[in-house]
Amino acid sequence: MAPAKMIDPFALPRLYPLATPPEPEKNWALFFDLDGTLLEIARTPDSVVVPHDLIRDLAAASTALGGALAVVSGRPLAEVDALLAPLRLPGAGEHGAVVRLPCGSRDEVDDQVPGEWAEALTDAAADKEGVSVERKVHSVVVHYRRAPRFEGFFKHLCAELIQGAASEFEILQGKMAVEIRPKTVTKARAVELLMQGEPFRGRKPIFVGDDVTDQDGFRAAEAFGGKGLDVFVRFAGLPLEVRRWLKSIGRL
Numbered sequence: 001m002a003p004a005k006m007i008d009p010f011a012l013p014r015l016y017p018l019a020t021p022p023e024p025e026k027n028w029a030l031f032f033d034l035d036g037t038l039l040e041i042a043r044t045p046d047s048v049v050v051p052h053d054l055i056r057d058l059a060a061a062s063t064a065l066g067g068a069l070a071v072v073s074g075r076p077l078a079e080v081d082a083l084l085a086p087l088r089l090p091g092a093g094e095h096g097a098v099v100r101l102p103c104g105s106r107d108e109v110d111d112q113v114p115g116e117w118a119e120a121l122t123d124a125a126a127d128k129e130g131v132s133v134e135r136k137v138h139s140v141v142v143h144y145r146r147a148p149r150f151e152g153f154f155k156h157l158c159a160e161l162i163q164g165a166a167s168e169f170e171i172l173q174g175k176m177a178v179e180i181r182p183k184t185v186t187k188a189r190a191v192e193l194l195m196q197g198e199p200f201r202g203r204k205p206i207f208v209g210d211d212v213t214d215q216d217g218f219r220a221a222e223a224f225g226g227k228g229l230d231v232f233v234r235f236a237g238l239p240l241e242v243r244r245w246l247k248s249i250g251r252l
């Protein structure tokens, strides 16, 4: 009988992409999205797990960059702070609606989604198992990760709600979530505000994110001579790879 043929693993087609993050540089200002970038996405927003060394690695990277490290999330700032406690980094909540500057002061937009829209979505979700409505100060989000069959229904309802006010509000299609937000609220706002002052000013902004809302952050970073790093393109779609890279920044 002929001997079994050995399989050469290097001759196999690659089934998953490799992470190819850039070499960190001392003059960077770093902006990180949170969910899907530093943290694995969970079934519900409150069931995310914060790896035990993430806080330490973020603190070390922040120190290595002279404090020019920010977290820019779609979550309210208080939630970001609770997840990353005891760290209170500069950055933004609600996609840039609330920006915390390095001195600790906050810059917040006035625009808010009308309360009756949030109520209409909450009413519609009441009899739909697996759908939850999250009311933020400035926007409203419908999460349907556990019931994706309702995606079409809620996208349609959101479109109906903003009809007539489409110049002021927009619909954001996230991962298993749809959100209505004021058009003045984008992650670019956070980058632009933070880049105006120390210790961010004059540095090269690098924005790391995984979702559509991060594209605004990418564009803002590019406008300041930096760049955006898409988690899917540069980190094989894995927050684990982003965290591995974050460790190397702390050693700069």
Ligand SMILES: [Mg+2]
Binding pocket: 033, 034, 035, 036, 037, 209, 210, 211
């Ligand atoms: Mg994300």
